[in-house]
Every structure is written in C-alpha cells, then in structure tokens.
Amino acid sequence: MTTKQAVAYYRVSTQRQGRSGLGLDAQQTAITNYCKLNDYDLVHEEVEVKSTRKYRIGLFQALELCKKMKATLIVARLDRLGRDVEEIAGIVKSNVEIIVVDNPHANRLTIHILAAVAEDARQNISKATREALSAAKKRGVILGKNGKILSLINKKTAEEFAHKLLPIITRLKDRGITSMRALSKELNKRRIPTFRGDSHWHPSTVFTLIHRLK
Incomplete structure (x- = not known):
C-alpha cells in the first residue's frame, strides 16, 4: 500500500499557548493518531500563533507545501x-485536499456549509456582547480601561508578524526586488x-513592515 503524504496545520490562540503547548497537544494527538490509522506519512507540521489580527502566513506556507x-x-x-465563510472558501479553492479530523467525511461543500453555520453563531454571540456592553455603559460602568494594554499587545503582535515575514522579504531582496513598490507587487502576486x-x-x-524589523 502506498503511503499518502500529509501536512499538519496547528493553530493556537496566543503566543503564550504557542510556547507552552496549551491547546497544541490535543491538536497534535488528534492528527498524529488519524495519520497512523489512515496510512498518512506526516511530512511537515506547521504551528501558527493566531493574534487578534487575521494574518495566516503559516497556513499560506502549509498550502504551498501541499501543492x-x-x-x-x-x-x-x-x-x-478558518473562522469565516470567505476565508474558508478561499482555502477550499486552493485545490488542496483537506481533511478535518473531527469530521473526516466532510467534503468541500460540507466544509463550506459548516463554516457558514459557525460564522452565523459567532455573529449572534457578538451581537449579544455588544448589547450587553451598551447596557453596562448606560448603567454607568466605565469601559475601555484596558485600552493602553491592548495597544501594546497589538504593537507586539505586529512586530511578531513582521519577523515572520522577514525570510520572504529577504529572499525577494536577494533576487534584486528592493523597492517598496516592487516588494508590494510581489507580495500581492x-x-x-x-x-x-x-x-x-x-x-x-x-515600508511599515520593514520599519518594524529595525
């Protein structure tokens, strides 16, 4: 029997979880067991730390390796x-075979439908949260006191993102692509x-990205 090749993609919610392994062990165990039971050779494991912003360099690299x-x-x-329908649709259109371990029989259409249902549920939760915050504000509760802390977290996250893109920027510069316009064109491509x-x-x-690397 020919062994099939697989690339595992793990995503954890915070940098702390990424370092400590919280949330990661369960994903690794599930995928490793699935590969053993279904004769997949796990050739690469990509771990991505998700920030409050939606950057998915690790996923992009995993998809490119699969291709x-x-x-x-x-x-x-x-x-x-992914967490929204548009994002999932883009991944499905990449023409890479995808398996979701907790729903291994899901096909491309099923994955799309499940993503739509999950997005609707999150939107309902978000609406309820906004309404609760609005009600709290009317009662005189002071909101947003952690704004400065969140700002620092976002800055740190942006710097981490810049450093993750550094190898790509370096390779492009080595090829003679050095101007901001040329680099942006290549990243879009x-x-x-x-x-x-x-x-x-x-x-x-x-320019902002490169400035963060200095």
Missing part, C-alpha cells in the same frame, strides 16, 4: 482552518495576507 508535494492538509478542527488580514499590499504597508 508542491501533492500532499493533503490536515487540521484537527474546522475552526483551526504571491497572495500573502497583510497584517490586517486583507490581500492587498501597498508600498506604504511594506
């Missing part, structure tokens, strides 16, 4: 792959997401 090796991308749960999660780089966003 190169004709391997299957395996995730423990659907929410590790490779469909690498920006720190804010959108797919379009501008010379100014590349």
Whole structure:
C-alpha cells in the first residue's frame, strides 16, 4: 500500500499557548493518531500563533507545501482552518485536499456549509456582547480601561508578524526586488495576507513592515 503524504496545520490562540503547548497537544494527538490509522506519512507540521489580527502566513506556507508535494492538509478542527465563510472558501479553492479530523467525511461543500453555520453563531454571540456592553455603559460602568494594554499587545503582535515575514522579504531582496513598490507587487502576486488580514499590499504597508524589523 502506498503511503499518502500529509501536512499538519496547528493553530493556537496566543503566543503564550504557542510556547507552552496549551491547546497544541490535543491538536497534535488528534492528527498524529488519524495519520497512523489512515496510512498518512506526516511530512511537515506547521504551528501558527493566531493574534487578534487575521494574518495566516503559516497556513499560506502549509498550502504551498501541499501543492508542491501533492500532499493533503490536515487540521484537527474546522475552526483551526478558518473562522469565516470567505476565508474558508478561499482555502477550499486552493485545490488542496483537506481533511478535518473531527469530521473526516466532510467534503468541500460540507466544509463550506459548516463554516457558514459557525460564522452565523459567532455573529449572534457578538451581537449579544455588544448589547450587553451598551447596557453596562448606560448603567454607568466605565469601559475601555484596558485600552493602553491592548495597544501594546497589538504593537507586539505586529512586530511578531513582521519577523515572520522577514525570510520572504529577504529572499525577494536577494533576487534584486528592493523597492517598496516592487516588494508590494510581489507580495500581492504571491497572495500573502497583510497584517490586517486583507490581500492587498501597498508600498506604504511594506515600508511599515520593514520599519518594524529595525
């Protein structure tokens, strides 16, 4: 029997979880066991720390490796792959075979439907949270006192994102692609997401990224 190749993609919620392994062990155990039971050779494991911003460099690299090796991308749960319908749709369209361990029989259509249901549930929770905060504010509760702390966290997250992109920027510069405009064009061509999660780089966003590396 020919062993099939697989790339595992793990995603943890915070830098602390990424270092400590909280939330990671369960994903690794689920995927490792699935591969053993279904004759998959786990050729690479990609761990990504999710910030409050939507950047997915690790996922992009995992998908590119799957295309190169004709391997299957395996995730423990659907929410590790993505959290909104548009994002999931883009991943499904990458033409990479995907297996979700906790729902291994799901096909491309099923994955899309499950993502839509999950997104609707999150939107309802978000609406309820906003209404609760609004009610608290009317009662005189002071909100937003942790704003400075959140600002520092976002700054640190942006710096971590910049350093994760450093190898890609370095390779492009080694090829003679050095201007902000040329770099932004190449990043857009490779469909690498920006720190804010959108797919379009501008010379100014590349400049900001490089400035964070100094």
